[in-house]
Amino acid sequence: MHVLRCLLIASMTVSTLSYAAEPETGSPGRSSSTKRPSFEIPATKIVAGAVGPFARHSDGYGNPGASGLGYLSVLTLSTGTAKKDLNTPINNILPFDEAEAGIGDKGGNTYIGQINLLQASSFSGPNGLVWGYHLAEAEARQSKMLTPLFHQDAPDGSQIPVYDLAPLLDAGRRLFGTRDNPRYPMLPGSHIIAAYKDHTAEGPATVWCVLGVAMSSEPAANANLFMEACDEVKGDSPVPNAFADGVLKDLAKSMVRVGEHQRVTYKEIFLGYKSEFVPTGMVGTALAAVPYIVLAKHAVPKGGPTKLLKMSIAQWEQALGLTPLPPLEKHR
Numbered sequence: 001m002h003v004l005r006c007l008l009i010a011s012m013t014v015s016t017l018s019y020a021a022e023p024e025t026g027s028p029g030r031s032s033s034t035k036r037p038s039f040e041i042p043a044t045k046i047v048a049g050a051v052g053p054f055a056r057h058s059d060g061y062g063n064p065g066a067s068g069l070g071y072l073s074v075l076t077l078s079t080g081t082a083k084k085d086l087n088t089p090i091n092n093i094l095p096f097d098e099a100e101a102g103i104g105d106k107g108g109n110t111y112i113g114q115i116n117l118l119q120a121s122s123f124s125g126p127n128g129l130v131w132g133y134h135l136a137e138a139e140a141r142q143s144k145m146l147t148p149l150f151h152q153d154a155p156d157g158s159q160i161p162v163y164d165l166a167p168l169l170d171a172g173r174r175l176f177g178t179r180d181n182p183r184y185p186m187l188p189g190s191h192i193i194a195a196y197k198d199h200t201a202e203g204p205a206t207v208w209c210v211l212g213v214a215m216s217s218e219p220a221a222n223a224n225l226f227m228e229a230c231d232e233v234k235g236d237s238p239v240p241n242a243f244a245d246g247v248l249k250d251l252a253k254s255m256v257r258v259g260e261h262q263r264v265t266y267k268e269i270f271l272g273y274k275s276e277f278v279p280t281g282m283v284g285t286a287l288a289a290v291p292y293i294v295l296a297k298h299a300v301p302k303g304g305p306t307k308l309l310k311m312s313i314a315q316w317e318q319a320l321g322l323t324p325l326p327p328l329e330k331h332r
Contacts, residue, residue, distance in 0.1 A: 039126040040220050046070035046129050047305045052294035057187035058176070060115075061292040067305075071292050073124045073195075073226070074131045074172040075165065076112055077211050079276035080104035081284040084202060092200045095285035099198070101179050104285075105276045108180075108326055110173040112289060114188040122195035122226035122290070126219060132171025133215075133270075135308040136316045140167040152252040152269060155260050162252050165211060165272030171313045174325060175299070181325055184296040196289035199230035203278035206233045209286035210247055210273045214255045214266040222264045227255050228288035238277040248273055 049068015052059035061071035080098025084091055095104070100117075102109035124130060132138045140146050146167070151159040177183030186192055201207050209230040216222040229251065233239045248271045259266055278284030301307045301319040308316060317324065 041127050043309055044306045046127055047135055047308055050294045051300055051305055054187055055297050058184050058293045058296050059187050060190050060192040061294060066294045069127050071128045072131050073128055073290050073292055075168045076110045076172055076289045077169060077209055077272050077274040078102055078104060078109050079207060079274055079286050081278055081282050084281055084283045091283055095283050099285045099287040103179055108178050111176050111179045111185050115186050115190055115192045118191060118193045120193045120195055123223035125223045131175055132168040136311055136313045138167030138171045139312050139314055142312045152256055160266055160269055162269045162271055165270040168270055169272055174313055184299040192291050194289050194291040195226045197228040197230045198285055198287040200285045201232035203282045204236045204280045205278050206239045206275050207278055207284040207286040208275035209288040210251050211288040212251045212255055212269060212271045214269045217265040217267045225255055225258060226290050230286045230288060244273045
């Protein structure tokens with residue numbers, strides 16, 4: 001018993017020392033509503049701590065064997081359909097599975113299949129990075145060629161630029177690959193925490209999903225926000241583009257209001273939308289998912305994971321000798 005008690009005390013001491021060693025700043029006790037304590041973690045330390053134990057497969061954040069406390073968020077939007085010829089609850093499994101496999105609509109979408117998807121709330125904190133934004137940066141962002149879709153009013157009267165999410169969705173696809181062209185997919189059967197929502201509907205209808213990421217103005221003190229929504233529109237024909245425009249503008253407003261509730265400001269927002277028409281006799285699913293992962297070892301370029309912070313997604317592909325994937329379909 002004495003030995004066990006000593007071991008427990010030693011374990012608690014090591015754990016406390018490990019936590020205390022993290023470079024958190026700010027005074028103890030209650031912080032003000034506008035200035036929170038910072039948790040300053042260099043991006044180099046985050047990405048160095050976000051490599052998993054498997055050679056060619058990504059893994060879920062929080063699973064054993066990772067290189068540290070960092071994690072990456074990967075953005076995905078997908079749809080799927082299936083013939084309605086089975087018992088309804090059983091039938092509804094199939095379009096969801098097709099959406100995960102990335103083979104709905106025109107096919108060739110990001111593969112996130114064969115995983116145990118665990119639903120979480122929708123934030124990326126100071127020890128997280130977004131794939132395609134902070135590292136393996138989307139070319140359009142790195143070259144500063146992005147043009148805002150519109151600007152969203154902020155509570156302080158400023159204007160927040162709102163950009164198309166497509167380049168970040170493309171970056172996620174280029175990490176995981178597709179069903180028929182896999183790259184570094186999540187390990188089959190792995191437990192993956194993700195911010196996600198889905199919706200399934202019988203035709204005739206259009207199933208749709210939206211996904212947004214709002215980047216915090218103070219990433220060392222506050223989280224970046226993910227927001228997902230999925231639903232259906234009943235009708236015998238696909239919904240017009242004007243419907244998508246309205247949904248995206250509502251999503252931007254909602255994200256800013258969430259920030260206002262938390263006293264968090266955002267410097268820029270990225271939004272994406274995807275839909276698929278579901279004919280009569282079919283059932284469809286729309287899925288917006290952001291898995292929290294650690295990288296496959298073979299996804300790390302020569303020189304170590306910190307090299308990813310200065311690479312575009314194309315430079316990462318070139319460094320690893322990857323064969324280019326076909327272009328990502330337009331998410332509309």
